[in-house]
Each structure stands twice: as C-alpha cells, then as structure tokens.
Amino acid sequence: MGQDKARDTDLLADAVRRRVDRHALLQTYHAMLNNLCKGFTESTQDYAARDPMMMSRTYPDIEMTQTLNQLSIQHFMKGMPDPEISYEVMKLYPRTLEKVTDMFTWLEYCKLNTRRKISSMTLNTSNIIPTDGSEEEESDVRRMHS
Numbered sequence: 001m002g003q004d005k006a007r008d009t010d011l012l013a014d015a016v017r018r019r020v021d022r023h024a025l026l027q028t029y030h031a032m033l034n035n036l037c038k039g040f041t042e043s044t045q046d047y048a049a050r051d052p053m054m055m056s057r058t059y060p061d062i063e064m065t066q067t068l069n070q071l072s073i074q075h076f077m078k079g080m081p082d083p084e085i086s087y088e089v090m091k092l093y094p095r096t097l098e099k100v101t102d103m104f105t106w107l108e109y110c111k112l113n114t115r116r117k118i119s120s121m122t123l124n125t126s127n128i129i130p131t132d133g134s135e136e137e138e139s140d141v142r143r144m145h146s
Helices: 002-034 044-058 066-078 083-091 097-125 132-145
Strands: none
Touching: 002 044, 044 066, 044 097, 066 083, 066 097, 083 097
16 A cells, blocks of 8 residues: 555656646746747748747647637737837738738838838939038028128
8 A cells, every 4th residue: 555655646746746847837938928029030921930839838728719819919919020010900900810910011011112212212312402511501602692
C-alpha cells in the first residue's frame, strides 16, 4: 500500500505541476499577445499570420468562433502602427481578419501613394514658393516702389 500512496502522490504532484505550468504558460501568452505589434519591416500579411497563432495559444479552449474572431481582430488592430488607418478600417466593420488585412494593405498603399504625390507636388512647386531670404527682398522691393 505504501507504493500505491507514493505513486498516487507522484501522479497528483505531476498533475498539479502541469496545471500550474499551463496556467503560467497561458499568462505568458496573454502578455505576449497584449504586446504583439507589427514590426517595422514586417508586412501586414506576415503580421496577420502571427495573430491567429498567438490567439490559439492564448485561448486554446475557444474554437474558431465569432468571439475568437473578434478578439483576433481587436488584437491585430491594436498592434498596427498607424492609428489613422486603424480608425478607418474599424469604421468599415470588417468581419474577418482576412478582410482587415486586405483593408489595411489597401489603405497603407493609398496613404503611401498620396504622400508620394504630395512630395512630388511640393518639389515641383518649390521654384514658385519664395524662400525665407526672398520674402525679405520682396518687402524691400515693395518699400522702394511705394
């Protein structure tokens, strides 16, 4: 009987250790998920691929449900570096992470393309816009002719 008690005690200790380890591991995954964000050189698609993997580790008991999908979208949005684009995407009420990823990719492209056009327009009009020194010269010329 002594061996059975020792064996039962060992089994109980192993079960408790596994449960505590699993809980600590889940807490670690929660912390990692809360700090998950898109890397500077990482594409939106690569970042989106990391999200479901972290979600399944963090919430192993929730199968692919609408709740898990919404949590996934929220964590994805939270980790994106551009809050303006995040806001624009959320206004469109995307239902899946795939839609969110597509919308982000499109809006990032649009924003980048718009910036390029504005930069190009600024370069093209810089010859027309007076520089700091020419504004003073223009005032001097006006005073001389008045």
